[in-house]
Amino acid sequence: QVQLVESGGGLVQAGGSLRLSCAASGSIRVINAMGWYRQAPGNQRELVAKISRGGTTNYADSVKGRFTISRDIAKNAVYLQMNSLKPEDTAVYYCNADFGNLGSIWGRGTQVTVSS
Numbered sequence: 699q700v701q702l703v704e705s706g707g708g709l710v711q712a713g714g715s716l717r718l719s720c721a722a723s724g725s726i727r728v729i730n731a732m733g734w735y736r737q738a739p740g741n742q743r744e745l746v747a748k749i750s751r752g753g754t755t756n757y758a759d760s761v762k763g764r765f766t767i768s769r770d771i772a773k774n775a776v777y778l779q780m781n782s783l784k785p786e787d788t789a790v791y792y793c794n795a796d797f798g799n800l801g802s803i804w805g806r807g808t809q810v811t812v813s814s
Contacts, residue, residue, distance in 0.1 A: 700724040700803060702793045707808030715781045720793030720805055722774040730798040732776040736789035783812045
């Protein structure tokens with residue numbers, strides 16, 4: 699079965715940058731889309747950015763112009779470049795792979811903490 703492993707989280711000061719990586723491994727499947735979601739304490743999990751199989755991207759309004767999602771199909775990986783980080787970006791970030799009618803899977807999450 700396919701598994702997702704995230705990396706790149708950590709502690710950074712406001713205005714700094716961080717790059718998250720998510721690598722898929724296991725059985726080969728057709729992935730409809732991959733994305734990044736985040737969840738802060740007391741909040742619901744929300745979409746940060748996603749990219750479809752065809753390359754179409756979608757971003758939350760709060761991160762537009764600051765975050766960039768990209769992929770490497772050959773490596774079965776997706777990335778999230780986060781610039782101009784703000785304290786409100788602090789959350790656990792989860793990688794997601796959507797298989798359409800076959801369902802979806804989640805990574806275990808990586809903590810991003812932005813200090814003020």
